[in-house]
Amino acid sequence: MEAFTVHTGTAAPLRRSNVDTDQIIPAEYLKRITRHGFEDGLFSAWRSDPDFVLNQPEYAGVSVLVAGPDFGTGSSREHAVWALQDYGFTVVISSRFADIFRGNSGKAGLLTALVDQETVERLWALIEADPTTAVTVDLEAQTVSAGDLVASFDVDPYVRWRLLQGLDDIGITLQKEDAIATFESSRPAYSPTTIG
Amino acid sequence: MGKTLAEKVWEAHVVSRADGEPDLLYIDLHLVHEVTSPQAFDALRSAGRVVRRPDLTLATEDHNVPTIDIDKPIADPISRAQVEALRKNCAEFGVPLFPLGSEDQGIVHVVGPQLGLTQPGMTVVCGDSHTSTHGAFGALAFGIGTSEVEHVLATQTLPLKPFKTMAITINGPLPEGVTAKDLILAVIAQIGTGGGQGYVLEYRGEGVEGLSMEGRMTLCNMSIEAGARAGMVAPDDTTFDYLQGRPHAPQGADWDAAVAYWKTLRTDADARFDAEVVIEASELSPFVTWGTNPGQGVPLAGVVPSPDDAADEVERVAIERALEYMALTPGTPIREIPVDTVFVGSCTNGRIEDLRAAASILEGRKVADGVRMLVVPGSVKVRLQAISEGLDRVFIDAGAEWREAGCSMCLAMNPDKLTPGERSASTSNRNFEGRQGPGGRTHLVSPQVAAATAVTGHFASPADLA
Numbered sequence: 001m002e003a004f005t006v007h008t009g010t011a012a013p014l015r016r017s018n019v020d021t022d023q024i025i026p027a028e029y030l031k032r033i034t035r036h037g038f039e040d041g042l043f044s045a046w047r048s049d050p051d052f053v054l055n056q057p058e059y060a061g062v063s064v065l066v067a068g069p070d071f072g073t074g075s076s077r078e079h080a081v082w083a084l085q086d087y088g089f090t091v092v093i094s095s096r097f098a099d100i101f102r103g104n105s106g107k108a109g110l111l112t113a114l115v116d117q118e119t120v121e122r123l124w125a126l127i128e129a130d131p132t133t134a135v136t137v138d139l140e141a142q143t144v145s146a147g148d149l150v151a152s153f154d155v156d157p158y159v160r161w162r163l164l165q166g167l168d169d170i171g172i173t174l175q176k177e178d179a180i181a182t183f184e185s186s187r188p189a190y191s192p193t194t195i196g
Numbered sequence: 197m198g199k200t201l202a203e204k205v206w207e208a209h210v211v212s213r214a215d216g217e218p219d220l221l222y223i224d225l226h227l228v229h230e231v232t233s234p235q236a237f238d239a240l241r242s243a244g245r246v247v248r249r250p251d252l253t254l255a256t257e258d259h260n261v262p263t264i265d266i267d268k269p270i271a272d273p274i275s276r277a278q279v280e281a282l283r284k285n286c287a288e289f290g291v292p293l294f295p296l297g298s299e300d301q302g303i304v305h306v307v308g309p310q311l312g313l314t315q316p317g318m319t320v321v322c323g324d325s326h327t328s329t330h331g332a333f334g335a336l337a338f339g340i341g342t343s344e345v346e347h348v349l350a351t352q353t354l355p356l357k358p359f360k361t362m363a364i365t366i367n368g369p370l371p372e373g374v375t376a377k378d379l380i381l382a383v384i385a386q387i388g389t390g391g392g393q394g395y396v397l398e399y400r401g402e403g404v405e406g407l408s409m410e411g412r413m414t415l416c417n418m419s420i421e422a423g424a425r426a427g428m429v430a431p432d433d434t435t436f437d438y439l440q441g442r443p444h445a446p447q448g449a450d451w452d453a454a455v456a457y458w459k460t461l462r463t464d465a466d467a468r469f470d471a472e473v474v475i476e477a478s479e480l481s482p483f484v485t486w487g488t489n490p491g492q493g494v495p496l497a498g499v500v501p502s503p504d505d506a507a508d509e510v511e512r513v514a515i516e517r518a519l520e521y522m523a524l525t526p527g528t529p530i531r532e533i534p535v536d537t538v539f540v541g542s543c544t545n546g547r548i549e550d551l552r553a554a555a556s557i558l559e560g561r562k563v564a565d566g567v568r569m570l571v572v573p574g575s576v577k578v579r580l581q582a583i584s585e586g587l588d589r590v591f592i593d594a595g596a597e598w599r600e601a602g603c604s605m606c607l608a609m610n611p612d613k614l615t616p617g618e619r620s621a622s623t624s625n626r627n628f629e630g631r632q633g634p635g636g637r638t639h640l641v642s643p644q645v646a647a648a649t650a651v652t653g654h655f656a657s658p659a660d661l662a
């Protein structure tokens with residue numbers, strides 16, 4: 001996982017609340033056998049609508065999603081996070097996230113920046129007025145800035161630490177590799193193996 | 197204070213422990229199948245990681261595989277892709293695999309124990325909730341999600357918060373005609389499908405000690421249906437006798453050292469459980485589920501319950517909904533409900549003793565007209581053993597279909613499915629809506645009840661056939 005310190009990119013306004021995981025990626029995409037390539041399933045029901053925000057040419061290449069409250073409710077599917085990342089999103093900003101979605105995001109390295117609804121409204125106004133507005137998310141300082149707006153955001157301290165270090169769960173465990181090797185050397189001789 | 201069996205196994209596997217952090221637990225055996233592993237391998241690949249201990253990992257194909265024409269390509273493209281991905285991943289990462297057609301292929305929870313790979317005191321995980329099966333040996337065995345599968349592949353460990361412990365004591369021996377399946381269905385009906393949430397269940401008492409290893413596996417298998425993370429039975433002579441001489445069991449001096457350790461794996465007299473449940477075996481009888489979760493069961497001699505029996509509004513709605521889906525009328529005697537299909541198999545009841553039990557009832561009898569019966573061994577080894585005992589002839593002569601090994605109609609990911617509205621008596625573990633095929637209606641039973649039901653065409657016990 002790459003370390004996350006400061007991210008700057010353009011942003012898309014998603015003026016909807018209660019976007020659930022079925023809307024982020026429908027169940028039919030869950031049968032796949034890969035861990036990547038879920039961008040085509042992202043918001044799939046809305047993508048056929050030419051007016052949908054991600055279909056607007058001026059929002060091509062966005063990496064920040066500014067969403068309404070209660071983003072990511074519904075199932076625990078990690079695919080919702082993967083689909084957002086595969087599409088190119090690095091940060092989702094909202095005034096309320098579903099817990100499981102937020103937990104899954106932290107594990108996978110997608111930053112969920114929690115701000116007040118007023119900040120969301122101001123960001124929406126800015127990026128709708130000018131889609132080329134650069135939005136900067138500073139994880140060290142826990143601020144989001146765009147135009148003359150500077151606002152602080154909330155993030156779980158442990159998730160923040162992991163993102164700043166660029167460590168996923170496996171990376172964290174592998175920091176204890178010595179302890180694992182020591183444990184392995186003390187396993188009893190009769191412990192079975194699957195080979196031979 | 198003393199320790200419970202589960203705590204002893206846990207403590208013996210702590211790699212590192214720090215305040216405010218979950219324990220890092222070492223995993224002795226990681227079982228893998230085609231449904232929950234592809235993304236884990238794919239993520240390893242893209243992160244440039246390797247499988248730390250392929251020699252503690254074992255893969256088998258089970259959920260998707262067909263149970264007829266196994267020499268032909270798998271027809272369903274999604275099933276085929278998952279199976280092919282597993283083969284490719286195992287080859288690339290050096291993980292041993294038992295593919296379709298191999299003598300050791302079968303349901304992951306049947307294969308591990310039959311090879312002697314599941315042993316007392318081990319930690320066993322698999323991306324499958326019925327991993328609890330392996331707890332029958334006094335192992336701490338539980339299901340994990342796909343990102344945890346990836347974690348174990350890469351590190352052979354898992355960060356985990358301790359589970360709570362619950363003792364389930366079965367006083368007295370099981371009465372004649374009552375099986376491990378009836379026992380676990382009765383346990384779930386008593387504590388509820390959420391009653392075991394957050395717990396490791398330890399089954400103990402005379403009713404458990406008297407069970408064979410296969411019966412103990414049936415019992416532990418369905419711990420998850422009570423919401424528990426795992427189920428366990430303390431190892432004893434029955435366990436050691438089952439293991440001795442199996443391909444992966446210790447030998448010689450190793451065997452003696454292992455048994456000496458395994459004998460210490462009993463809950464101490466002064467250990468404390470977080471919860472305790474006591475069941476009198478003498479009150480048990482053959483059990484049948486009538487609803488759409490494994491806790492909705494009644495004795496075979498009982499009747500379909502009424503929403504009016506509910507303790508509260510939530511339960512009333514649940515009963516109403518289940519009755520509607522199952523197309524049942526309150527007050528109907530269970531024995532009068534006719535079935536279309538009988539399924540004997542799955543990791544709950546697809547072992548040799550289960551097939552022997554079903555065959556002993558079908559011997560010299562016929563499956564009732566209009567009833568389809570599928571007998572699906574849990575593994576190729578079970579299949580070959582059954583053939584060597586002539587059980588296949590008994591099934592075929594009775595009019596049942598004798599199939600190749602796999603999960604089959606337990607979850608209908610392969611072509612073995614119920615059609616909408618069809619009713620089954622099934623030895624599997626889940627009666628959820630659509631579990632055996634969209635619109636299918638599942639009643640969970642023991643192999644004995646399944647076989648007797650096949651003969652009469654409606655729910656029956658062997659005693660009813662006299």
Ligand code: SF4
Binds near residue numbers: 259305324326544625
């Ligand atoms: S037999 Fe059923 S419960 Fe067991 S592993 Fe297969 S699908 Fe899962």
